Amino acid sequence: MKFLYSLFRRLVGRKLQPVINTTDDGFEIESGRKKQPVFIFWGDVIKVRSYKLDLITFDELYISVTFLKDQMPWTQEISEEFDGFEVFVARLSKQLRLNPPDWRSRVIDVPFARNELLLFEKNNLQP
Numbered sequence: 001m002k003f004l005y006s007l008f009r010r011l012v013g014r015k016l017q018p019v020i021n022t023t024d025d026g027f028e029i030e031s032g033r034k035k036q037p038v039f040i041f042w043g044d045v046i047k048v049r050s051y052k053l054d055l056i057t058f059d060e061l062y063i064s065v066t067f068l069k070d071q072m073p074w075t076q077e078i079s080e081e082f083d084g085f086e087v088f089v090a091r092l093s094k095q096l097r098l099n100p101p102d103w104r105s106r107v108i109d110v111p112f113a114r115n116e117l118l119l120f121e122k123n124n125l126q127p
Helices: 002-012 083-097 103-108
Strands: 019-022 026-030 037-040 043-054 059-067 072-079 118-119
Touching: 019 037, 019 072, 019 083, 026 083, 037 059, 043 083, 059 103, 072 083, 103 118
Parallel strands: none
Antiparallel strands: 019 026, 026 037, 043 059, 043 118, 059 072
């Protein structure tokens, strides 16, 4: 699948999949649109879930990150198909200490099931 995306990118000259840029302070997702990406600080993340979608011929792993922006909760869905996903997961795991450590295999291994798993939830949320 990535081969087709990269081939199409070369032919058209633009990226189809968003790119995740991570830093020590947080992350942002560039969608390729003219819209300015929103930077999400690790400290603003209040919940992280993982799940997979059964797309018949293959499964796609997602991470759902809920964060506070202007004191309102927002959720960003992040696909394993996004460029930079593995670096993002490594940083996310380090910054937020995702639990259980074997979450990826727990989500992926059972066929034909969403297998949603809560990986992180911030305690003591004050409005």
